[in-house]
Amino acid sequence: MRTMYKFALIVLAIVLFAGVAGCASRQPAGPVTIHVLTMDQAGLKPAEIDQIAREFEAKNPDIKIVMEYQSYDFIHDKIVTGMAANPPAYDAAMLDVIWPDEFIKAGYLLDVTDRLTPDMKSGMFPASWNGVTRNGKVYGMPWLMDVKYFMYNKDMLQKAGIAEPPKTWEELVEQAKTIKEQGTVEYPIIWSWNQKEGVVCDYAVLLYGNGGEFVDKDGKPAFNNEKGVQALTWMKQTIDDGLSNPSSVSADENAVRDNFIAGESAFAVNWLFQYSDSNDASKSTIVGQAAFSPMPVFQAGADAGVKGSSVDGSSAFAIMATTPYPDQTWKFLTYLASNEVQTKYSAEMLPVWKVDFEGEALEKLKAATPNNPVTVPAFLAQFPYAYERPSVPYYNEASAALQLAIQEALTGVKSPQQALDDAAAKWVKLAGQ
Amino acid sequence: MATNSIKRRLTLREQDVRTAWLLLAPSLLIMLGVTLWPVISTFILSFFHAPTGINQVRTFVGFVNYIEMLRDQLFWETIERTLYFTLVSVGLELTLGLAIAQLIHSRPWGWKFLRFSLIIPWAVPTIVNGAMWRWIYSADFGALNGLLMQLGLIDHYVPWLTLPDMAMNLVIVADVWHTMPFVALVLQAALAGVPEDLDEAAAVDGANAWQRFWKIRVPLLRPAILVALIVRTVDAFRVFDIVYIITSGGPAYKTLTITYLTYLNSFAFGKQGTGAALSFLISTFTIIMAFVYIKFLYHPEETQ
Numbered sequence: 001m002r003t004m005y006k007f008a009l010i011v012l013a014i015v016l017f018a019g020v021a022g023c024a025s026r027q028p029a030g031p032v033t034i035h036v037l038t039m040d041q042a043g044l045k046p047a048e049i050d051q052i053a054r055e056f057e058a059k060n061p062d063i064k065i066v067m068e069y070q071s072y073d074f075i076h077d078k079i080v081t082g083m084a085a086n087p088p089a090y091d092a093a094m095l096d097v098i099w100p101d102e103f104i105k106a107g108y109l110l111d112v113t114d115r116l117t118p119d120m121k122s123g124m125f126p127a128s129w130n131g132v133t134r135n136g137k138v139y140g141m142p143w144l145m146d147v148k149y150f151m152y153n154k155d156m157l158q159k160a161g162i163a164e165p166p167k168t169w170e171e172l173v174e175q176a177k178t179i180k181e182q183g184t185v186e187y188p189i190i191w192s193w194n195q196k197e198g199v200v201c202d203y204a205v206l207l208y209g210n211g212g213e214f215v216d217k218d219g220k221p222a223f224n225n226e227k228g229v230q231a232l233t234w235m236k237q238t239i240d241d242g243l244s245n246p247s248s249v250s251a252d253e254n255a256v257r258d259n260f261i262a263g264e265s266a267f268a269v270n271w272l273f274q275y276s277d278s279n280d281a282s283k284s285t286i287v288g289q290a291a292f293s294p295m296p297v298f299q300a301g302a303d304a305g306v307k308g309s310s311v312d313g314s315s316a317f318a319i320m321a322t323t324p325y326p327d328q329t330w331k332f333l334t335y336l337a338s339n340e341v342q343t344k345y346s347a348e349m350l351p352v353w354k355v356d357f358e359g360e361a362l363e364k365l366k367a368a369t370p371n372n373p374v375t376v377p378a379f380l381a382q383f384p385y386a387y388e389r390p391s392v393p394y395y396n397e398a399s400a401a402l403q404l405a406i407q408e409a410l411t412g413v414k415s416p417q418q419a420l421d422d423a424a425a426k427w428v429k430l431a432g433q
Numbered sequence: 434m435a436t437n438s439i440k441r442r443l444t445l446r447e448q449d450v451r452t453a454w455l456l457l458a459p460s461l462l463i464m465l466g467v468t469l470w471p472v473i474s475t476f477i478l479s480f481f482h483a484p485t486g487i488n489q490v491r492t493f494v495g496f497v498n499y500i501e502m503l504r505d506q507l508f509w510e511t512i513e514r515t516l517y518f519t520l521v522s523v524g525l526e527l528t529l530g531l532a533i534a535q536l537i538h539s540r541p542w543g544w545k546f547l548r549f550s551l552i553i554p555w556a557v558p559t560i561v562n563g564a565m566w567r568w569i570y571s572a573d574f575g576a577l578n579g580l581l582m583q584l585g586l587i588d589h590y591v592p593w594l595t596l597p598d599m600a601m602n603l604v605i606v607a608d609v610w611h612t613m614p615f616v617a618l619v620l621q622a623a624l625a626g627v628p629e630d631l632d633e634a635a636a637v638d639g640a641n642a643w644q645r646f647w648k649i650r651v652p653l654l655r656p657a658i659l660v661a662l663i664v665r666t667v668d669a670f671r672v673f674d675i676v677y678i679i680t681s682g683g684p685a686y687k688t689l690t691i692t693y694l695t696y697l698n699s700f701a702f703g704k705q706g707t708g709a710a711l712s713f714l715i716s717t718f719t720i721i722m723a724f725v726y727i728k729f730l731y732h733p734e735e736t737q
Contacts, residue, residue: 073681076701077696077700077701080485080700081700083485083486083487105484105486106484106485106486106487106489107487107488107489108487186590194681194683195682195683195684195685195686196681245572245573246572246592246595247571247573247590247592247595249592249595249683249684250572250592250594250595250680250683250684251572255573258573258574259573262573262574264573321487322487394702396701396702396703397701397702400697400701400702404686407684407685407686408685410595410684410685411595411597411684411685411687412597413597413685
């Protein structure tokens, strides 16, 4: 019996030891594997990013890239849970323009200031760098330059006898009424107004187009003033009038794209990627019909001197602070952001390189893909008017309060004034914590 | 010698006990590691202000996380919504499950196929089920709109998931479709164990089918109903994935359930302490519910 116990104990010890040892050994003998998390939404398609990764691997046989794609709305929480492990689940992840404050405070992001070359610093848009820089330190590599665009269906407008796309939201309402009355589509306008970040982006476009702002000079919430309430009231009114598709209230940007390219709507506000999908004959019924026009503003805003309005939706790639492979990860991020890659893959995502939009390079960029003759001028017209969402560590919770307020107003649970006042009170409370 | 032999026998028993502990040790260790330790550390966490992040400073705040939640109107609204979800979905699952179990038990033509096809919705992963129902409810391309249009019940497509009073009921339908088969199969298995002679004797005494069902089968099914009720109630109260996929708590938080609120606090808002406190509040609620069930439904002396 005794020998049996000893034997059993030894077996147990071996099993436990092997288990512990198995957990500890992650250092591989062969090439290093880099795990990268990014979105399957705006910007490049997974297939294109995979292709870039394979090109990179061919040039760097000692590094293997494993990409993981998620819907945008899941990325933030994926990063948070991925960072609970050590080493982290991802060596690099997409960094949306609204996250750096929170993630820097959490210690998730590697400071890459010393890794930048002068070419990168001077060659890319200052706005791209601002998105990843806090207190003079840089925490990511710019990747995607995006703003919300106003797109319309040329053929539908022509059919309705409308010569010019709208310059103000009031004109949009008139044109939408005409199109609806003619029965071309039931709901002429589609938006991403679901209870996610997308609705805050669309609201930002309308808020700033009415001369409003999220927070005033002192950092106090200002979206619940007259201008913000007018913008939200207008949103609700267009649903009540049957001009904005009521399904907007449950639609994200992908749903907006699906609706627009199925020929179900005449006007849509979305990121750049919608344009290339609208010309993809394998899924679009409106090939050749989509067109850009500068984002309308409210008449009152225009009278007060507002020239344009959009929202910055840029993102970068950040190296996770606890990765065992910062050098290899940086090498890949540098490749992703390289001018050569960004120009080659510019059909859905324009380069973060300012130098590409100047002089001879601009002509080269316009010729790089069939979309670029249209998207490059659209970008140059819209980009100067892209506003930022507030830059605070508690942005996510503040945004959730605003998303709730907008949904409460849109579904008639609260009045726009009441809903926005409640959200503003929450912002004040969060700022005080 | 006599004392010696008694002592020896005791030692043997002791040895048996030792063997038992030794054999149990691996599973106990694993249970301690993956169940008890997380529970304890979550409990400790619930008394701290604990922002997510690496090397974050945690400050002890006592019961503040609990008090803040119990004072928050959103918390109580969410509890109310979650109870509504639980009561309606478990009620429907039990009613439909019992009806279908009885149907299968009466062995109609094709009952084997019925029992087989019952497993399919249950075998579908919840995430897949949620994604499927989201498409069914889709405002622009959904099958529900298509069906109602063809039947002439609606004259234009309805954006179902944007209707504040409707969204939760639609999530319930999706959940019932998915989990009702579990209840039906549990009850069907229990029905198979009900002795036929009791039923026949009652029939001879003049009890009709309805009376026999309620007075004989249902009481004998009580232990199985109890199991199904406890499992389903606790599960339904902690519903997360199906809400996450179909509505993400929208519109205007009208489908926000208590686990979703916990998730938001822990991962989206970076408040681990609040999330931990919420987890413990959820546990308290589920323990109370299980206790109530056992108190009112579990009478072992009757079934023996």
